[in-house]
Amino acid sequence: MNITEVAEQVGLPPKTIRYYEDIGLIRPLRQANGYRAFRPSDLHKLAFLGRARRLGFSIADCRALLALYEDQSRASADVKVLASQHLAEIAIRIAELEAMHATLSDLVVHCAGDQRPDCPILHGLAEKP
Amino acid sequence: MNITEVAEQVGLPPKTIRYYEDIGLIRPLRQANGYRAFRPSDLHKLAFLGRARRLGFSIADCRALLALYEDQSRASADVKVLASQHLAEIAIRIAELEAMHATLSDLVVHCAGDQRPDCPILHGLAEKP
DNA sequence: CCTTGACCTTCCAGTCACGGGAACCCTTAT
DNA sequence: ATAAGGGTTCCCGTGACTGGAAGGTCAAGG
Numbered sequence: 391m392n393i394t395e396v397a398e399q400v401g402l403p404p405k406t407i408r409y410y411e412d413i414g415l416i417r418p419l420r421q422a423n424g425y426r427a428f429r430p431s432d433l434h435k436l437a438f439l440g441r442a443r444r445l446g447f448s449i450a451d452c453r454a455l456l457a458l459y460e461d462q463s464r465a466s467a468d469v470k471v472l473a474s475q476h477l478a479e480i481a482i483r484i485a486e487l488e489a490m491h492a493t494l495s496d497l498v499v500h501c502a503g504d505q506r507p508d509c510p511i512l513h514g515l516a517e518k519p
Numbered sequence: 520m521n522i523t524e525v526a527e528q529v530g531l532p533p534k535t536i537r538y539y540e541d542i543g544l545i546r547p548l549r550q551a552n553g554y555r556a557f558r559p560s561d562l563h564k565l566a567f568l569g570r571a572r573r574l575g576f577s578i579a580d581c582r583a584l585l586a587l588y589e590d591q592s593r594a595s596a597d598v599k600v601l602a603s604q605h606l607a608e609i610a611i612r613i614a615e616l617e618a619m620h621a622t623l624s625d626l627v628v629h630c631a632g633d634q635r636p637d638c639p640i641l642h643g644l645a646e647k648p
Numbered sequence: 649c650c651t652t653g654a655c656c657t658t659c660c661a662g663t664c665a666c667g668g669g670a671a672c673c674c675t676t677a678t
Numbered sequence: 679a680t681a682a683g684g685g686t687t688c689c690c691g692t693g694a695c696t697g698g699a700a701g702g703t704c705a706a707g708g
Contacts, residue, residue, distance in 0.1 A: 392685070408686090409666060423674060425685055434645065441644050446619045449665070459641050469640045470632035477627060480620045484613060490575045491609045498606060503599035511598045512588050515570050516563065521656070537657090538695060552703060554656060578694065 396428050400436040407436060415439060415453060435459075447476055525557050529565040536565060544568060544582060576605055 397404045410416050411426070416435050419427040428436075438459060442452045454472060458464045493514075500510040526533045539545050540555070545564050548556040557565075567588060571581045583601060587593045622643075629639040 394684075403667085404685095405667060406665085413665095423685080425674085438644050441647065443665090444619075445623050445644075446616070455641070455644065458638075459645065462636060464636050464638070465634045466630050466636065466638035466640075467632045467634065469638045470627060470630045473623060473627050473630070473640050477620065477623050480616055480623070484616045484620065487575070487609055487613045487616070490573075491606065491613065494574050494602060494606050494609070498599060498602045501595050501599045501602070503596045505594045505596065507591060507593050507595065509587075509593070509595035509598045511595075511602050512584070515567050515574075515584065516588065518570065523655075532696085533656095534696060535694085542694095552656080554703085572694090 391428055393426055393428075396433060396436065400433060400440055402436060402440050410436070410439060413449065415449075415456065445476075446480060451476060520557055522555055522557075525562060525565065529562060529569055531565060531569050539565070539568060542578065544578075544585065574605075575609060580605060 391399075393404045393407060397407060400407075402410075407416075411418060416432050416439075418432050419429065421427045435456060438456065439452050442455055443449075447455065451472060455469070458469050458472075497511040497514045502508075520528075522533045522536060526536060529536075531539075536545075540547060545561050545568075547561045548558065550556045564585060567585065568581050571584055572578075576584065580601060584598070587598050587601075626640045626643040631637075
């Protein structure tokens with residue numbers, strides 16, 4: 391199975407798969423012609439990585455999660471700590487974005503949006519503390 | 520007024536101020552010794568930029584907003600379009616993060632977080648569609 | 649006058665997680 | 679034999695800075 395087909399199966403671009411090999415997240419074998427030879431375990435890891443990335447985990451987190459995934463003697467507590475920290479970061483980012491949204495929404499609502507130059511949005515950006 | 524004091528007044532690091540000059544957002548004058556000479560208008564622009572950035576506008580957006588801010592014959596409609604688009608992007612990012620949060624939260628809740636290796640979080644990352 | 653320390657300057661490298669594109673090799677079909 | 683469509687490596691660019699090195703400037707103290 392060549393890289394493009396693997397890419398389709400796991401839902402990651404070929405470039406990303408090569409990059410993941412570069413940084414040591416996967417270590418596929420090689421065929422005689424130099425092409426990568428992906429084992430089922432490589433496919434599983436890639437799919438795992440794809441799902442973790444889609445949940446917003448950083449590459450560093452993914453590396454740690456993958457190590458836990460591979461380690462049959464892991465403690466689920468270790469996984470839960472990682473995931474909980476990430477969950478907290480997501481919550482913070484949501485709160486920050488909601489604050490931005492509220493402030494900007496306020497400004498936008500009060501802007502006439504016509505041909506006149508007077509604009510509460512620019513006023514807000516220029517003058518508020 | 521030297522760059523550090525300006526930085527404190529407008530709430531941006533000196534490095535960022537130099538960077539903003541680099542990319543042409545501000546054009547402070549120079550003193551005889553080569554130090555930057557900031558006019559009040561430079562301070563206003565920097566404060567404006569700081570607030571726009573804190574609302575999540577990209578540098579490209581900030582450049583456009585600054586141009587509108589400087590243009591006395593602008594139409595507030597142009598500002599409103601920019602701000603509304605950004606608002607929509609913020610909303611999308613919030614939705615994405617909330618989806619991640621919901622999924623991950625589900626996984627975390629079902630994880631015992633003890634010394635045993637069995638972990639629903641890893642199961643979820645490994646097996647779900 | 650000299651030095652010290654705290655400024656300022658420019659420039660280069662690194663961040664994060666890839667994506668684009670060049671230059672070249674391999675396989676398959678015509 | 680060649681053309682199309684894989685694959686490979688390698689290098690550069692992204693956004694918005696941040697850190698750090700090398701060197702110029704300034705005010706105060708001995």
